[in-house]
Amino acid sequence: MRLADGTVLPCDTVIICTGVRARTDLARTAELSFSRGITVDDAMRTSDPDIYAIGECAEHNGVVHGLVGPGYEQADAAVADILGEHGRYQGSTPTTKLKVIGADVFSVGQVEQLEVAPDVRSHTWRDDTGYRRIFLRGGRLVGAIAVGSWPQASRVQSAIQNEALIFPWMVGRFLRGGSLWVEEDGDISQMPNAATVCNCTGVTCGRLRDAMAGGAKTPEALSAATGAGTVCGTCVPLLDEMVNSGAAPKPVRWYRPILVLSALAALAALTVALVPRIPYPSNFDAESLRVWLWRDNIVRQWTGFILLGLTLAAIAIGLRKRLRFIDKLGSYDGWRLIHLGIGALAAIGLIVHTGLRPGDNLNLMLFVSFAATLVFGAAAGLATGGDHELRARRIGTARKPARRWPNWAHIVMIWPLPLLILAHVLTSYAF
Helix, strand or coil: CECCCCCECCCCCCCCCCCCCCCCHHHHHCCCCECCCEEECCCCECCCCCCECCHHHEEECCECCCCHHHHHHHHHHHHHHHCCCCCCCCCCCCEEEEEECCEEEEEECCHHHHHHCCCEEEEEEEECCEEEEEEEECCEEEEEEEECCCCCHHHHHHHHHCCCECCHHHHHHHHHHCCCCCCCCCCHHHCCCCCEEECCCCEEHHHHHHHHHCCCCCHHHHHHHHCCCCCCCCCHHHHHHHHCCCCCCCCCCCHHHHHHHHHHHHHHHHHHHHCCCCCCCCCCCCCCHHHHHHCCHHHHHHHHHHHHHHHHHHHHHHCCCCCHHHHHHCCHHHHHHHHHHHHHHHHHHHHHHHCCCCCCHHHHHHHHHHHHHHHHHHHHHHHHHCHHHHHHCCCCCCCCCCCHHHHHHHHHHHCCHHHHHHHHHHHHHHC
């Protein structure tokens, strides 16, 4: 980063925090009272009682909020006052949940002020998967920050809004494993109305249930009615779980083709992993398919590069979230089918290229890594296509699907492949 005076600061990441600046031109023209923003009372009325202001242009008790959640809360207060229900806005607990460079970042409360407050104690938990810190004042939870996934984030947010009491044994549990409460996998229908489902917009279970009672019967209708799931989309599975609570789980789109392709990939992968190697012919026979496939160098190169192309295509589709232009070329469901189809072809390609002979040393490592990637990928595909049947049998939930672990193992086994493939190609041409 180059500064105005010519100084150059080396850095990997630059985070620019500029805040918000209220648009007050219209208020100035209308002769409304304003400071940093258009000043409002608890009903969101301006200095003219017939004019209301909400969101980033409004200043309530000296605070201009720059997040969408407080805007929704202010809108509720303004609408209630307009309807004669004497709505009151008491301020908002600042909450942010977003992805920064692929990592989940979560913040609730005035953590900057809490960090230097003399009467506040903080506790930190961290491991290779993330970082979490909680702030306690008088034994009550008043703030939290986290980097990385935190399944209890919604519950933490609700606890901070209510300044819930945190007992010493809960602090001990947090220091040991990063969780304030015993991990539960309960249904969303059992969550209280005050529990926050959408951290971005501050939508609670109670608001979602009111929307469902008003006729919103699909996740899309819930999003349209409440704003939940319209910012980062993290809570969309929870909306689906809420809509379908008590009903039979719905299958994913195109689940039958997913199951068929996954079954083919699984069959090919198990063949690679379990079937003994195909022996070389005992005598040279120019017409033999085995001689042509595994003794002809040109054919070996062609089958190898075809297999390499299939592998790179599967990895590229797997990186769909990083290669955003792929979104313009088709839906997620379509690319998932293509990924599974390529996986099945790659398993067949591995059989054709190797004859199920794993080799030695680096070649053996490459074969095992490739076979494990195929096996776990096929298992993840089967779990995805059969997710509705598995959940009906209480194997996995919308928030913790059964495909989670095989999918994680599939990704882990992919990481060594590029280096092992490069070593295999280089050694093949060198020797």
